[in-house]
Amino acid sequence: MSRSGYTVDHRLSDVDANVHHAWDNDLEPILTVEPGDVVRFECRDAVDGQLPVDASAADVPEVSFDPVHPLTGPVAVEGAEPGDVLEIELLAFQHKGWGYTAFMPGEMGLGLLPEEFPEAGLHVWDLEDDVGRFVNGIEVPLDPFPGVIGVAPGEPGEHDTLPPRSVGGNVDIKHLTAGSTLYLPVEVDDALFSVGDCHAAQGDGEVCVTGIEAPMFVTCRFDIHDDRELDAPQFETDGPFTPTGHDERMYATSGVEDDLMAATKSAVRSMIDHLSAERGLTRGEAYILCSAAVDLKINEVVDAPNWVVSAYLPESLFPDPEE
């Protein structure tokens, strides 16, 4: 899960002095780099250690959101000016052998279907040999990426890390894998880049509110473009464009509704029903698997007044019954 041919110029550990918990362009940079420099960031998990490897579902409601998300940074990229574009070449990711997927108690209103999941849920994944181990012999291939990656907003003050913004942040774009290049609009001098909340895998949508959350090292190279303008993130990626890294048989459930969010909810509800009825998962396990390895696609947004969104489940996640 790395690109060859680079040398790390700077290493940043995840000690408290290198970690912040809100976007704020008034934060002092912990490092200043030149364009072309390669930095290896140690990143904490999304809830900052509150769900360790031996956690259980009972621990999830006790999680405090105050330290969410711990981000490593900010790093100043010398010469970046408002109006420029910061290029971040993602070179490598290295997890630490484990991760978790959690959903919160429904009353917190997080995730796509909080009303259907009043109780919290948790799965702790052993990450070995580039797969995550789930229940019933199900294995999810790993394609690590940073859930939160961004630069400081131009607007002064502290900004919550939960919502993504035009300058990036919690974009949860699972295609920002090793080998990808992300372009972000710069709004403050020296850009002030931070990264964290890494996921070892995630389905498009991240429906239960977490991917496979995992502490991780992120290695990337920076560059600045003063000859282009952006008003939102753009990126280049080699994918993979399926949860398993190859085209294969998938089972899909569609939502047909006059609102894209309603269509998305319908599609995911039907997929949870399918996973429960046909694959023997509890509804909580199904919700977690959807978040970790089921992709949401917009099939059409033009056949007014109804739009179609479908959820896609790769069949090779499941053990072959004949083996």
Added chain:
Amino acid sequence: MSRSGYTVDHRLSDVDANVHHAWDNDLEPILTVEPGDVVRFECRDAVDGQLPVDASAADVPEVSFDPVHPLTGPVAVEGAEPGDVLEIELLAFQHKGWGYTAFMPGEMGLGLLPEEFPEAGLHVWDLEDDVGRFVNGIEVPLDPFPGVIGVAPGEPGEHDTLPPRSVGGNVDIKHLTAGSTLYLPVEVDDALFSVGDCHAAQGDGEVCVTGIEAPMFVTCRFDIHDDRELDAPQFETDGPFTPTGHDERMYATSGVEDDLMAATKSAVRSMIDHLSAERGLTRGEAYILCSAAVDLKINEVVDAPNWVVSAYLPESLFPDPEE
């Protein structure tokens, strides 16, 4: 683009007597089949011949929507009852050598970005060797599927074919390729199946309101399940899950907004900007290429209040500048 190992039991031409233009469970079936039967349907294009192979953009505003969509059917599947599930195994598609992608004058309000495209646009595609030929040497691989595929709604009366419904219809799911199996809820006796509006290719989203619209033959096999229930379409598919049939470098533009439709529009607007600035397309050509070969994915729907949708462009659509 076909599955081997079947025999066609029935052929239906696209003569007027076999074609209808609205969903209506009072229509007489043009054919009654048994479960297991294979039917080859000849299907007209979406606008029923009003945009022939030598049409130009000037013809598009003259298109009447009265005959949209011409559907071949209905076919009665003997024994299907309300509450059952109709299985449609898609066996083969055969186009007739050409197709078109059109967008309507903006004042009609069709497509994702009507306000940005006041004038109509059209590209007529030569379809040969399983690729569609666009401008500037761009080639789009073909993966044919039916834009409209469904059964009669239970509610009496005529229903417009434009919106998809829980019983299918204009779902525009591009993964319903040869080898796929679609499951639809049955609402009336004998299901009353119809198909049409075939696309030789389409991006997820179909943003300009048409794919590569092409008259086509569709071959499928029917079966009935009385032991399961559905409230919306479900399907199995082998993909492909990218516009080119393989993972490859893609350029992607993201929309970050507090509404999924707004995020979708932002992502597509940025992709049109990119195609204009970096690939030398007119904005109209870019809109058409987005509709034919750019995929929309929902990256996250849980990081309130902002959601992320991205548009993905495969780089191999473009001719290699070094060749």
